[in-house]
Amino acid sequence: xxxxxxxxxxxxxxxxxxxxxxxxxxxxxxxxxxxxxxxxxxxxxxxxxxxxxxxxxxxxxxxxxxxxxxxxxxxxxxxxxxxxxxxxxxxxxxxxxxxxxxxxxxxxxxxxxxxxxxxxxxxxxxxxxxxxxxxxxxxxxxxxxxxxxxxxxxxxxxxxxxxxxxxxxxxxxxxxxxxxxxxxxxxxxxxxxxxxxxxxxxxxxxxxxxxxxxxxxxxxxxxxxxxxxxxxxxxxxxxxxxxxxxxxxxxxxxxxxxxxxxxxxxxxxxxxxxxxxxxxxxxxxxxxxxxxxxxxxxxxxxxxxxxxxxxxxxxxxxxxxxxxxxxxxxxxxxxxxxxxxxxxxxxxxxxxxxxxxxxxxxxxxxxxxxxxxxxxxxxxxxxxxxxxxxxxxxxxxxxxxxxxxxxxxxxxxxxxxxxxxxxxxxxxxxxxxxxxxxxxxxxxxxxxxx
Amino acid sequence: xxxxxxxxxxxxxxxxxxxxxxxxxxxxxxxxxxxxxxxxxxxxxxxxxxxxxxxxxxxxxxxxxxxxxxxxxxxxxxxxxxxxxxxxxxxxxxxxxxxxxxxxxxxxxxxxxxxxxxxxxxxxxxxxxxxxxxxxxxxxxxxxxxxxxxxxxxxxxxxxxxxxx
Ligand SMILES: Cc1cc2nc3c(=O)[nH]c(=O)nc-3n(C[C@H](O)[C@H](O)[C@H](O)COP(=O)(O)O)c2cc1C
Ligand code: SF4
Ligand code: FES
Numbered sequence: 001x002x003x004x005x006x007x008x009x010x011x012x013x014x015x016x017x018x019x020x021x022x023x024x025x026x027x028x029x030x031x032x033x034x035x036x037x038x039x040x041x042x043x044x045x046x047x048x049x050x051x052x053x054x055x056x057x058x059x060x061x062x063x064x065x066x067x068x069x070x071x072x073x074x075x076x077x078x079x080x081x082x083x084x085x086x087x088x089x090x091x092x093x094x095x096x097x098x099x100x101x102x103x104x105x106x107x108x109x110x111x112x113x114x115x116x117x118x119x120x121x122x123x124x125x126x127x128x129x130x131x132x133x134x135x136x137x138x139x140x141x142x143x144x145x146x147x148x149x150x151x152x153x154x155x156x157x158x159x160x161x162x163x164x165x166x167x168x169x170x171x172x173x174x175x176x177x178x179x180x181x182x183x184x185x186x187x188x189x190x191x192x193x194x195x196x197x198x199x200x201x202x203x204x205x206x207x208x209x210x211x212x213x214x215x216x217x218x219x220x221x222x223x224x225x226x227x228x229x230x231x232x233x234x235x236x237x238x239x240x241x242x243x244x245x246x247x248x249x250x251x252x253x254x255x256x257x258x259x260x261x262x263x264x265x266x267x268x269x270x271x272x273x274x275x276x277x278x279x280x281x282x283x284x285x286x287x288x289x290x291x292x293x294x295x296x297x298x299x300x301x302x303x304x305x306x307x308x309x310x311x312x313x314x315x316x317x318x319x320x321x322x323x324x325x326x327x328x329x330x331x332x333x334x335x336x337x338x339x340x341x342x343x344x345x346x347x348x349x350x351x352x353x354x355x356x357x358x359x360x361x362x363x364x365x366x367x368x369x370x371x372x373x374x375x376x377x378x379x380x381x382x383x384x385x386x387x388x389x390x391x392x393x394x395x396x397x398x399x400x401x402x403x404x405x406x407x408x409x410x411x412x413x414x415x416x417x418x419x420x421x422x423x424x425x426x427x428x429x430x431x432x433x434x435x436x437x438x439x440x441x442x443x444x445x446x447x448x449x450x
Numbered sequence: 451x452x453x454x455x456x457x458x459x460x461x462x463x464x465x466x467x468x469x470x471x472x473x474x475x476x477x478x479x480x481x482x483x484x485x486x487x488x489x490x491x492x493x494x495x496x497x498x499x500x501x502x503x504x505x506x507x508x509x510x511x512x513x514x515x516x517x518x519x520x521x522x523x524x525x526x527x528x529x530x531x532x533x534x535x536x537x538x539x540x541x542x543x544x545x546x547x548x549x550x551x552x553x554x555x556x557x558x559x560x561x562x563x564x565x566x567x568x569x570x571x572x573x574x575x576x577x578x579x580x581x582x583x584x585x586x587x588x589x590x591x592x593x594x595x596x597x598x599x600x601x602x603x604x605x606x607x608x609x610x611x612x613x614x615x
Contacts (some may be wrong), residue, residue: 001559004492035570069589075471080537084579085577085579086456086577087538087539087540087576087577087581088539088540088577088581089579089581090579090580090582093579093580107577118471120469125480125484125520125522126522126578126579126588126593127579128591128592129591131590135562161469163469163477163480163481164480164481164484165480165520166480166483166484166520166521166522166523167520167521167522167575168519168520168521169576169577180480181477182474182476182477183476183477183478183479183480183506183508183512183516184479184516184517185516186519201471201474242581242582243582244540244542244544244581244582244584245540245543245581246543246544248584250581250582250584251582260495264541265559283538288538288539288577329581330538331539331543331581341542342539342542342543345537345538345539345542346538346539348538348576349538349539349576352576353576355519
């Protein structure tokens, strides 16, 4: 069993309530932070912990916090990003649904560190029942003196509000989220200015992911140095992985980032192997935006090293032969899955979610969906593959926000690693409507664990 | 038709507006539109959007442009219950196509349509954050997960029963 710092208590009966959460040691980090520490020393601990943002980009949290501007007389804000809409990702939901007080605890400490008095949780609109759970928890925390004015007699005031989104993946991008919080369309802003200087209502703002903010609790409790001892290299602490697709045990797992991808997929402690005894074909290891990898490159790097579930190892080989840990949305595809069709659903997703501000993204996502649709339905030509490649390249790096890249990468990786499957689809327009390319990609026999 | 919130709805609106700083009441627009949509017929007719604009002291156009951006706001009449079935990659590889086809067959409607009796609307949506519990759909405030044909049958029966009573 690996170390668990976040969801080890998720199954304690009643842990959702304040009473049980507190009895299990909850809110200790608030006492420690407010009474024994100051904002600067908290930021220092977070820096020492090596914690990297869990929303997808992996930016060091302590460093991000130290960038926040502190102009005289201007309020600052912390915003918790609970928009969680990246296909394959459902870990923040788990955390909020089962351990709402853990998130609140992390938010109070983080608000104190940033000097923010009014903190917002921006939650995707579809998580309506979780909004209710969070509001209930906020009421309990307020009634017990953890929120409101003069917390623990220290003079610190903290209020937490839940703000419901209304169905838009783009609002997970931090500047679109800020626009949405201001009651506008979710159009990402041009940076600079960065939110740390001018964020919500033009005030200095830090936007962090749910899991990032929850991780502040163990960091304060155990100290940044101890936290940094868990994991490996620059992948410190634990990470929540939401695993889905063709596996025996889909769900949310907390891992310390030293386990191998093979162990994660095949061990009964985690995914429990491929469903129905089938073979592993491919995997998107970090949410739909990151490159898909064929089984051989997933379990081992291009140089034959074991691949591990951490930031560095998953990206070993760059985009040529590697992928990314991303948001931790781990999508497993078995031998019966069609890469063309899977890529089509993702292209449709990004076309649907593009905010439409930049033409490469707006037009490019539309074209990619159209061409993939053609290929999938047996009307493609070989030139379409090159056209797809060309379009994705023209989107990448030419847009206001990273959604453009996020739309380009899955298409690029599918072609890079599964070009023969695209060709097969095109050369066999009828057969491809009723059968599947299966595992024909692999010249070498696929690794089957004992 | 003109719309007016009752006392409870108005209290809820005021609670939401109080979350934001003085003069930033426009920030309450998304929550206010949810409240408006849930309080009346499950969609946002122009008159209702105008009403929300007047409550938040903003221009109607500011409401229209927001309402049309977000997929949860319905700008056309919908059935009493909306089956919003996820069709994105992880759900697709877990069998959502079959579930979508089965619902269409059982309700004899296509995606985007409403049954003649006005009870059900079928909508295909993108990832709802339930990928590990696929196939799935959202109905109102709840997620119905691990869908099978049998489960779809009983869900349809369950909602039908609430309207025939
Ligand atoms: C299109 C797009 C969608 C995103 N969606 C989310 C999301 O749902 N949740 C999230 O935490 N971060 C999301 N991000 C990343 C945020 O912009 C931001 O980097 C993150 O919230 C920072 O928090 P962290 O440093 O704690 O990870 C998204 C980014 C992009 C470009
Ligand atoms: S890249 Fe796409 S989503 Fe991002 S701002 Fe441009 S059009 Fe909008
Ligand atoms: S893909 Fe259907 S819920 Fe995520």
